[in-house]
Amino acid sequence: MDIRPIRTAEDHEWALAEIARYFDNQPAPGTPEADRFDVLADLIDAYEARHFPIEAVEPIDLLRTHMEVTGKTQAYLAALLGSRPRASEVLNRRRALTVDMIHKISTGWGIPADCLVRPYHLNAA
Numbered sequence: 811m812d813i814r815p816i817r818t819a820e821d822h823e824w825a826l827a828e829i830a831r832y833f834d835n836q837p838a839p840g841t842p843e844a845d846r847f848d849v850l851a852d853l854i855d856a857y858e859a860r861h862f863p864i865e866a867v868e869p870i871d872l873l874r875t876h877m878e879v880t881g882k883t884q885a886y887l888a889a890l891l892g893s894r895p896r897a898s899e900v901l902n903r904r905r906a907l908t909v910d911m912i913h914k915i916s917t918g919w920g921i922p923a924d925c926l927v928r929p930y931h932l933n934a935a
Contacts, residue, residue: 813849816857825854868930870903876921890918903933 816822829850837843867875877887888897891911899905907915907926916923 813846813853816853822854822857822861825850825857829854866928867925869907869926869928870901870930872921872925873915874901876919880919882919887915890914903931906930906932 814821816825829847832843832847837847873887877883884897884901885894887901888894891897891900891914896905896911900907900911912923912926915921915926
């Protein structure tokens with residue numbers, strides 16, 4: 811295998827170019843090429859985690875972004891949660907998401923529950 815550590819931006823570019831060729835022609839599992847793909851993917855992931863960390867998004871920001879991207883309105887959230895005032899309170903950070911709400915949002919809208927259970931700031935009433 812001609813794989814090397816990714817230490818610089820140039821190494822990163824090289825690894826991205828190497829792995830890109832597998833996207834259109836995926837190697838068969840268990841082959842040396844599949845192993846090479848897996849190692850490259852792990853190296854790229856480790857380099858990017860060190861050099862380009864992504865901070866966790868607060869649950870309400872994630873919820874608002876999801877609504878914006880998918881065209882859902884507060885009325886959709888109200889229907890999902892069963893209450894217009896509750897949806898308003900959640901979106902305005904006056905009420906914390908409960909386990910039941912998280913389950914409904916995760917199940918209904920496909921947002922991973924682990925992204926919604928993070929602590930976040932609530933506004934005073």
